[in-house]
Amino acid sequence: MSGAKMDGSLTKIGPKPNPKISDVARVAGVSTATVSRVLSQPDMVSAKTRDSVLAAVAETGYRINLAARNLRRRQSGGIVVLVPHLSNPFFSQILSGIARVASEAGLNVLVADTREPEGADRQIADYLFNHRADGLIVLDGNLPERMFKGAHNGRDRPPVIFACEWVEGHDEPAVTIDNRHGAALAVEHLIALGHRRIGHIMGPRDNILTRQRADGVRDALSAAGLEADERWFLDGDFTLASGIAAAPHWLALNERPTAVFCSSDAMACGFMSELNRHGVQVPGDVSVVGFDDIEISEHFIPALTTIRQPRGAIGEVAAGMLLDLMRGQDKNGKPAGSGSRTLPIELIVRGSTAAPNPSRT
Amino acid sequence: MSGAKMDGSLTKIGPKPNPKISDVARVAGVSTATVSRVLSQPDMVSAKTRDSVLAAVAETGYRINLAARNLRRRQSGGIVVLVPHLSNPFFSQILSGIARVASEAGLNVLVADTREPEGADRQIADYLFNHRADGLIVLDGNLPERMFKGAHNGRDRPPVIFACEWVEGHDEPAVTIDNRHGAALAVEHLIALGHRRIGHIMGPRDNILTRQRADGVRDALSAAGLEADERWFLDGDFTLASGIAAAPHWLALNERPTAVFCSSDAMACGFMSELNRHGVQVPGDVSVVGFDDIEISEHFIPALTTIRQPRGAIGEVAAGMLLDLMRGQDKNGKPAGSGSRTLPIELIVRGSTAAPNPSRT
């Protein structure tokens, strides 16, 4: 309507409408273009004007309308994070790292659980091609490959970053740790303590991390001239329940390893609990090392020796790389820094590992 | 605009632009208004037209641009969930329930951790008043009260629903369980097993749930004519660590309770672990009941008897109520079904409880 002419004052009854950019412009005595520039490219505006605009912003209590900005900029203002299991505590700190970086950049973070029966395919495609996400961080390495096969319907999809896990055979950049090295570190620690018979509880066979960590175990063993007995490589799936399930298998071995490296902390905790129930002492009878350093590990009884992944940093770096990609793709065609990053890990020694008990060796 | 006249075809080089509503309209031979109506109020359109529009949608691969819709509708298309600790596994299923309902309604779900040092105040206010959320679900009962004190700066804020916890003295609708009754159920179970000396590990003193559950414990005890010895009410804060910390206090009691009801599963697990380390058997020497039925409880050793909260349902109901509020508020001024809901709980009996050992009674 003619709102600009007569500054309507008795048309609306409810709470006062939010100020818009034109209100700020009027108060500051400049055009809306200038206000917009102050807000998104401050260097382009003279200091004097900038100050008066900022004052007007403060005075009016102006808050930008993101829907309008996103519409004009042809973006969605959000990124989506694809997580295998939202309930897995391993991911929460990664998410928090992502959220920190993203919200600083004014982006929303949407989280989708790829293992939800519902969502999965349909919902992910929805995010990818429905203008709902400007970028994607994938924490699940077992997604159907087709999701990432270039364009979809002739339209292109937003940039993707993998973190922790990744889908093999793709050149999307990834933020990872050196899993092979981490596993080797864990096993080297056990060897240094004097262990000679070392077992390994693995993740799911089809998982990329499982294979890399198992390789790391073999690296360390063979470097020490020790045998990698395949009967000591027990199956698991990273969950606590699978750690519990592995315990009877370990107990059934006729020559038991004196130490076990578990490919996740959750499995290590389950394994230890179940051993404990059978009267097997950790670390007295068997040393246990985990992987991840999830929150509970430090508080577990005994506190778990483990390989710490810098989860917050992983999230931050992944989000940062994604932002770069998004900005790069906006301006040019497809440049921006692609290329993966590997973050450092750390062996955290706690109470669950000790020298092997000589009386039982 | 003259855009309709010459259908530019060689200006853009990149991937083909997303079809918009006008493209669909052209293909279907109708106006954009009709297409819009088919998509959001199908009943208003004749069956014939509707079919041809839907066909055109399929043909063009049209996907709605949410930024445009949100701008026009003056909404953000998202709801925010305020969680005390994102890493607490208790919340993940609630979130998943919320996400299920919300995404069905085409709404984004943003999750904010209220205990993050950064975000908290600033970020929440940002969500509330920056057009970033059309509604709010609060899972944290210890938020500064001022956040919810009516309007802010003369502008009003989106509707709020509490779930699980709530801020006292507010009439915002809430989705809860009957905590007092739940605690009573747990204690009644112990009494039925023959226990007479029953202890309680509590949550944080200032938490509303803590008080209600403690009251429930007293209810059940006094109903059975038992004494509620305040020395047997130990402090905790719902976390696993605090369960561990409570164990030595229990051990130090000169006349120990034969059963302990913990106000959260996490505390129960920590408590049991620590007892186990001191050679105290559960349930042989002491029975333990938890509250929540988090994922780990079923797998713990021993499996934990607990009060199950319907977490998925809590999330779904909360989201549903919020949707109602949002729609109601849109149309009229402030009607819509306000009023809270209480969801049913359930006692899950597992291995951590048994009759008291007569030799030690």
Place this chain on the structure above:
DNA sequence: ACTCTCAATGTAATCGATTACAAATACCGT
């Protein structure tokens, strides 16, 4: 003094969908 360049700002088109209002059409009863 005069032209040229560069910085700062303004004007107005634009992003894509929704919806108030108008127009057209169909259906009814008398």
Place this chain on the structure above:
DNA sequence: ACGGTATTTGTAATCGATTACATTGAGAGT
């Protein structure tokens, strides 16, 4: 057959910010 009501569809204004392009003014160079 005609006014009247209900149903379906179209026209065009609108949501609020961004940005291509135009304009203005100031300083530099000769």
